Amino acid sequence: MLTRWPALTAARHVSAPRQTVWVCQSGPMQRAGSVAVADGAALAAWPGLCEPHADGWCLHLPADVAAASAALASLNRALHAGGRIRAWREEPYPLLAESGTLLAVIERASARFWGALTFGAHCNGYVVGADGRPSHLWVARRSDTKPTDPGKLDNLIGCGVPHGQTPRQALIREAWEEAGLQSAQLTGLQAGRVLNIACDIREGWQHEWLYAYDLALPSGLLPVNQDGEVAEHRLWPIDQALAFAAEGRMTMDASLATLDFALRHALLPADEAAELAPRLAALCVTPEAARRFDPPIV
Numbered sequence: 323m324l325t326r327w328p329a330l331t332a333a334r335h336v337s338a339p340r341q342t343v344w345v346c347q348s349g350p351m352q353r354a355g356s357v358a359v360a361d362g363a364a365l366a367a368w369p370g371l372c373e374p375h376a377d378g379w380c381l382h383l384p385a386d387v388a389a390a391s392a393a394l395a396s397l398n399r400a401l402h403a404g405g406r407i408r409a410w411r412e413e414p415y416p417l418l419a420e421s422g423t424l425l426a427v428i429e430r431a432s433a434r435f436w437g438a439l440t441f442g443a444h445c446n447g448y449v450v451g452a453d454g455r456p457s458h459l460w461v462a463r464r465s466d467t468k469p470t471d472p473g474k475l476d477n478l479i480g481c482g483v484p485h486g487q488t489p490r491q492a493l494i495r496e497a498w499e500e501a502g503l504q505s506a507q508l509t510g511l512q513a514g515r516v517l518n519i520a521c522d523i524r525e526g527w528q529h530e531w532l533y534a535y536d537l538a539l540p541s542g543l544l545p546v547n548q549d550g551e552v553a554e555h556r557l558w559p560i561d562q563a564l565a566f567a568a569e570g571r572m573t574m575d576a577s578l579a580t581l582d583f584a585l586r587h588a589l590l591p592a593d594e595a596a597e598l599a600p601r602l603a604a605l606c607v608t609p610e611a612a613r614r615f616d617p618p619i620v
Contacts, residue, residue, distance in 0.1 A: 328570040329577035330601050335521040342378035343436055345417075345425050348385040352419035356437035356527055364406050368397055383426060390426040398432040407435045408525045409469050414485040415440060422614055427485050434526030440482060441615060443489040444579035445497070445511070445535040447478030447545070449557065456538075456587055459563035459580070460545060462500065463553045464573070470525075475572040477579055478537070478545060478555065479503075489533035489616040501555065502546035512536045514582050516612040517605045519575070531607055533616055534579040536586075560589055578605070 340356040357365065357379060365372040365379055371393060373380045383390035394417070401407045413430035417438050433440050451457030460478040464471055481496035483489050490511070497503040514534035521528055545555040558566070566572055567580040584590050585599055 326568045327581060329574045332574045333519045333521055333605055337522045340527060344375055344380045346380045346382050354417055354419055354425055361406055364401060364404060371397055387424055387426060394426050394428055398429050401435060407432050416485045434528060437527035437529055440530045441489050442482055442530050442575055443493040443533045444477045444575055445479040445493055445537050446579060446583040447537050447539050449541050450538055456560055458557050458559055460555055461558050461563055462555050465551050465553050468551060471573045475566050476576045480576060493535060499549040500547055500552055502548055508537060510538055514586060516607040517578050518607050532575055532578060534582045536583060
């Protein structure tokens with residue numbers, strides 16, 4: 323079983339040593355992420371902003387969020403030009419302290435360099451069979467031109483959460499772009515668990531809370547991508563869709579969201595579920611913590 327569901331191992335994979343990033347403003351230092359030890363030389367080139375600390379680096383930022391964001395924007399542009407930050411997305415992401423306090427707004431691509439906490443939202447779109455249980459699952463195939471995981475299988479909807487939106491809000495927005503679904507078609511959206519991913523990836527350190535959702539769809543509905551980021555959608559029998567995730571043919575995030583769906587709906591053989599359930603539970607964020615960033619609709 324250890325060779326199946328490789329996403330569970332990938333979600334905690336560590337390959338490079340990292341150091342803590344602290345933000346120093348007007349009050350006590352606040353922990354905000356981590357950087358690779360190998361990137362220390364690049365930070366040392368900015369002595370007015372980056373200062374070595376006993377167990378990492380301290381960023382000296384203004385207390386004003388806009389001014390702090392501007393200071394980090396200049397640094398991030400330089401790190402990108404030097405090849406330390408891969409790609410560039412022109413999407414605003416929050417830089418949060420461990421307490422959840424907003425410290426600055428940063429470029430999405432820089433979040434992995436800084437090991438900052440980010441948020442993702444994925445939706446399992448499924449069709450119900452005659453017995454009232456999920457019988458088929460919609461699986462997307464990512465465009466071959468996507469900068470991350472091109473061509474891999476994915477959930478019906480999957481997105482990062484930009485600054486200013488909750489995971490649910492981001493998912494509803496992305497539902498139209500990725501699958502052509504209007505907000506009125508998402509009234510049945512059901513929240514699953516929230517999974518804490520903390521691992522090395524090509525772009526740096528992915529520290530992300532992945533919010534999983536379920537959406538039952540009518541059997542005749544056909545998702546239609548609007549933004550060119552999805553090559554195709556296919557409706558697969560549950561067993562086949564779960565096999566894709568178990569074999570690692572889906573992205574890590576999509577595999578974890580699919581496993582969460584399978585366990586909550588009791589879609590796996592009992593012995594397999596008994597082995598996988600505690601491993602997934604070890605990744606779960608407490609409901610209380612998750613609600614801070616995605617409050618339930620009442």
